[in-house]
Amino acid sequence: MTEAGGARGAVDTDETVGTDESGPSALRTTNRALVLDLLGRSEPLSRSELTRRTGLSRSTVSSIVKELMTEGHLAETSGEPAPKGTGRPPTRLTLAGDPRVLVGVDIGHRHVRVAVSDLASDILSEREVAYDVDREPAPPTLDLTAKMVRECLAEAGADESRVVGVGMGVPGPIDPRTGTIVSPILPGWVTLQPSVELADRIGLDVRTDNDANVGALGELVHGAARGHDDVIYVKVAGGIGAGLILAGRLHRGVTGIAGEIGHVRLDDDGPVCRCGNRGCLETQVAAPRLVELLRPAYGVELDVERMLALSRAEDAGVNRIFDDAGRAIGRVLADLSNHLNPAVIVVGGAVGVSPSLLRGIRDSVARYAQPDTASALRVIPGSLGEHAGVMGALALAKDVPAVAGLPTAADHRSA
Template sequence: MPGHSLAQLRGSNLRAITALLGSAGPQSRADLARGSGLSRTTVSSLVSELLDNGLVVETEDRGTPYKGGSGRPPLLVALALRPGGVAGVDIGHRHIRVAVSDRSARILAEVETQTDADPHGNATLDIAADLVERARTEAGLPLSELLMVGLCVPAPIDRRSARVDQSVLPGWHELAPAEELSRRVGLPVVVDNDANLGAIAEHQHGAGRGTADLLYVKLASGVGAGLVLGGRLHRGSTGLAGEIGHVLAREDGDLCRCGSRGCLETEVSTRHLLALLRPKLGAALDLLGLLALDADGDPTVRSVLTGAGHTAGRVLAGVCTTLNPARIVVGGSLGASPSLVAAIRVGVDRYAHPEAAASCEVVSGRFGGRAELMGSLALAISRAGELA
């Protein structure tokens, strides 16, 4: 029904405003309009409703006029928060990182361990729960004040079943990660995949801040993307939006873990690039060594990274033309490579619609391999803000 749809849209808009305030702290109404992609009139109406309901307050502080103007400094609004903190859990293919932060995303404690998470879903979640408790203790935060846990997993989450894509994490069959971790820690848990959380982190705190339409690309051992459209994360009807790692990049290419051949992930992942370079540069070459050689201008490394960047740029050009983002943020462990990012820029310019390419920046992410952890904290903070 139309009325129901409008109510859903307003509820979504209210959550977008509280999420921005929860992750980025006090902001002016103009800041909220820029960050959310909503009109200033809509933001003003939403803020008024939140003020009336006691969910936000106007602070005594004032911001700075937009673009350094000389007008009166704007009033800032902030969430009306009760004391407490949140935990962020980043489960990667080979690691688990946990951080506990306050409501402004200031990290109070952080712990990490190395493990093979892919084949052992239940055991991995057991370790994650133990690390949450360890980080909470190190942070000196009472259990009663730990409000929410944000969980990152390196696979798509089916929005219908809340389960992971078992073609990516075969040892997580029939597991609903948020439900399982919540049962272990006794706290509410909200979950998303690594690329989406990287997009949240870079959009709210990093290289994508102030951009309403953003494409975040994670290039690491896996390849994926997170889409921010109109200031909101776009997950798609089932949660598969942004799975560019499984877009065809080469006919009759290598077999991908998804069962197809020639996926982008088989062409540009760290595993593939290291496999290409080790016969020439030595079996001991690792990711840090690759990035160091790129920074030093090694011609072999730069040639391989440039080829990978052109391949990624060709795939991203289609997304750029279709969605017309203002910025592509290249994250993950390979996002720090100048050669790769520059080559992606060339690929987008060559294959995208000229006007779409010209209006789109291509930049390295701010957080690199920490984007997923920062995104899990941001997600937990925003959901905790909804409960305030």
């Protein structure tokens, strides 16, 4: 019996393999433990991913998986929606009958969403509340979030003792060293430690990252970026931000600001941005600015929701504005791609789902990225839509390898 087997609690690894401590049986016990341990710490994996990540041979993995499934230790899961146009979702393996759960929290500029899932990230319960996070002070937002966590756990039939981890995305940059919000972008939250604040309210440890990083994790682990090691995820919604996956890991930078492409300066004389600079990309193309540009033709009552509905209905004027916004964003992404040489740019967020915006980004990237960079790069829509954040928060809760051991509330308290 291995330490790992004992620590997992739910899986006994040694009872059927014989007691001989040397030779093929002992080796098989070790290999079984390796497979179980990896699946206990990761997202659901396909057989070929298991082969790659354990370093075992394909035939060994195949035979061990067959044996563990027969014994009821492993189950197959689809876990996530199939990427559009790719047909059946790939079959992946996860630990079976494990009663433990993950909690994911996605706080946006305009909503709070909470989900509880099993270890395969299959959602057991979920709640969403429309909420003006930008204008409300942080404490009531966190009180509401804590209440939603308790409700989702109760609905999933899970108590606190079954929670493996809690992951949370918030719409502002977080210093990974201290866990504090480091920018005036989220005014009511500056100098706050969101992980510690939520942990105090729910009595569970919490790991927090910014919303674009969490969206990137969601698409990397469960969505359109699966299988890629170098990814730019761009979220276009009430703000604009990017999450960077470099060599398979989230890149946060020294103080957590990496990927804040919404604050690339485009116009020295432009309007003042909430970050304190002038003429940032975000002041030109985030949702509130697009609404402003459309109001002369569509009336003062036009709001973000109505604009998004018009875009879905392929309204010509709205799509023209979205296409132009995509071009401006693509211009910035082209430069970023020249620096990072990614395999994919995944576009998400409430505005990012627009085909017109995606087209504009593609045109600009093709035009302005260096040709070798552009030819190695695909610009694709996210496959998780509005669920990217909460699915990424669940990956954060599980501390998958791409999270790279981001400190939790407990780490920040003891620092």
